[in-house]
Amino acid sequence: DTGVSQDPRHKITKRGQNVTFRCDPISEHNRLYWYRQTLGQGPEFLTYFQNEAQLEKSRLLSDRFSAERPKGSFSTLEIQRTEQGDSAMYLCASSKAAQVTNTEAFFGQGTRLTVV
Amino acid sequence: GDSVTQMEGPVTLSEEAFLTINCTYTATGYPSLFWYVQYPGEGLQLLLKATKADDKGSNKGFEATYRKETTSFHLEKGSVQVSDSAVYFCAPSTGNQFYFGTGTSLTVIP
Numbered sequence: 001d002t003g004v005s006q007d008p009r010h011k012i013t014k015r016g017q018n019v020t021f022r023c024d025p026i027s028e029h030n031r032l033y034w035y036r037q038t039l040g041q042g043p044e045f046l047t048y049f050q051n052e053a054q055l056e057k058s059r060l061l062s063d064r065f066s067a068e069r070p071k072g073s074f075s076t077l078e079i080q081r082t083e084q085g086d087s088a089m090y091l092c093a094s095s096k097a098a099q100v101t102n103t104e105a106f107f108g109q110g111t112r113l114t115v116v
Numbered sequence: 117g118d119s120v121t122q123m124e125g126p127v128t129l130s131e132e133a134f135l136t137i138n139c140t141y142t143a144t145g146y147p148s149l150f151w152y153v154q155y156p157g158e159g160l161q162l163l164l165k166a167t168k169a170d171d172k173g174s175n176k177g178f179e180a181t182y183r184k185e186t187t188s189f190h191l192e193k194g195s196v197q198v199s200d201s202a203v204y205f206c207a208p209s210t211g212n213q214f215y216f217g218t219g220t221s222l223t224v225i226p
Contacts, residue, residue, distance in 0.1 A: 033213065042122075042205050042216030043160070056212050091160070093214075104150060105214055107160040 004108035006092050012114045013082055020078045021111045025094030032075050033105060034067055035091040043091055049075060050097060082115045089113075118143045122206045122217030129196055129224050137191040137220045139180075139206030147208035149173075149182050149189040154203045154219070163191075163204070196224045 005024040013019050025032050030051050035043035046065065047057045051072040060066070064082075069075040079086055089112050093105040123138040141147065151163040151173070164173035169184035178193045189206060203221045207214040 035216075040218075042219050043214075045213040045215070048212060059213075093160075097211075103148075104162045104165055105209075106162070107152075109159040 004092055004094050004106050006090075006108035006111050008111055009109060010112050010114075012116060015084060015115055016081055018078065018080045019082055019113065020076050021090055021092075021113075023075045023077070023092030023094075023108060025074070025092070026106055027073075029094035029096050029106070030072070031095045031097050031105075032069055033093040033095075034075070034077050035093065036061070037089045037091055037110070046077075079113075082113075084115045087113055087115045118147070118208065118210060118215050120206050120208055120215050120217040123220055124218070126221040126223060129222070131198055131224055131226050132195045133224075135191070135193040135196045135200075135222070137204055137206075137222075139189045139191065139217065141187050141189065141206070141208040141215070143187075143208055143210055145210045147210045149180070150207045150209060150214065151178070151180055151189070151191050152205045152207055152216075154205065156202070160205070196222070198224045198226055200224050 007022045033048040034046040037043045045059050047067050049069040064080045067077045089110040091110045093107045095103050095105040120141045148167045150165045152160045153163045164175040166173040166182035172181045180189050180191045201224050203219045205219045206217045
């Protein structure tokens with residue numbers, strides 16, 4: 001297993017364009033999380049999936065942000081009409097849900113978005 | 117809501133010095149507690165964890181004990197090395213997400 005994979009690693013886009021990022025979690029993990037990290041800050045939770053169900057999306061930053069995990073495997077995060085304030089590192093993580101305790105999440109290397 | 121407060125940095129220590137990074141949290145449930153580390157140019161990596169009160173997580177010489185009564189999970193290492201230079205994040209989790217602090221940047225000088 002190669003861990004959590006994110007693509008692309010870097011994305012430069014013009015303001016107003018749409019962007020889509022992909023995350024491939026560790027294969028046996030049923031939970032998948034998206035976070036955003038800006039310089040000097042800790043990761044900020046955006047949304048998470050258990051299998052294909054999106055169980056929490058109220059933290060998505062605006063209605064320009066959307067995420068999918070159609071078959072419970074890979075996930076995509078789309079940002080429509082990008083703004084300069086969207087420039088950040090977008091992190092994906094996956095974990096294996098446990099009934100009693102919360103297992104650790106494994107993070108990908110992230111996609112760095114720059115909006116110009 | 118759930119949150120975490122982490123000791124602010126940056127922290128600069130000499131090699132072999134003792135390290136403490138404080139972390140306190142608020143949580144509505146019974147969280148599991150994690151410390152993640154981010155080395156320069158790399159992604160977040162799990163450093164250690166504890167899932168119930170009084171548990172001690174340890175890894176690479178780092179330790180942290182789950183203190184339910186004080187809602188704390190302070191990170192300690194008895195003798196830091198230059199290779200420990202990184203940003204450290206405390207992250208409680210109640211299942212549907214991990215709450216990250218702002219991170220504490222540690223620089224260890226020879």
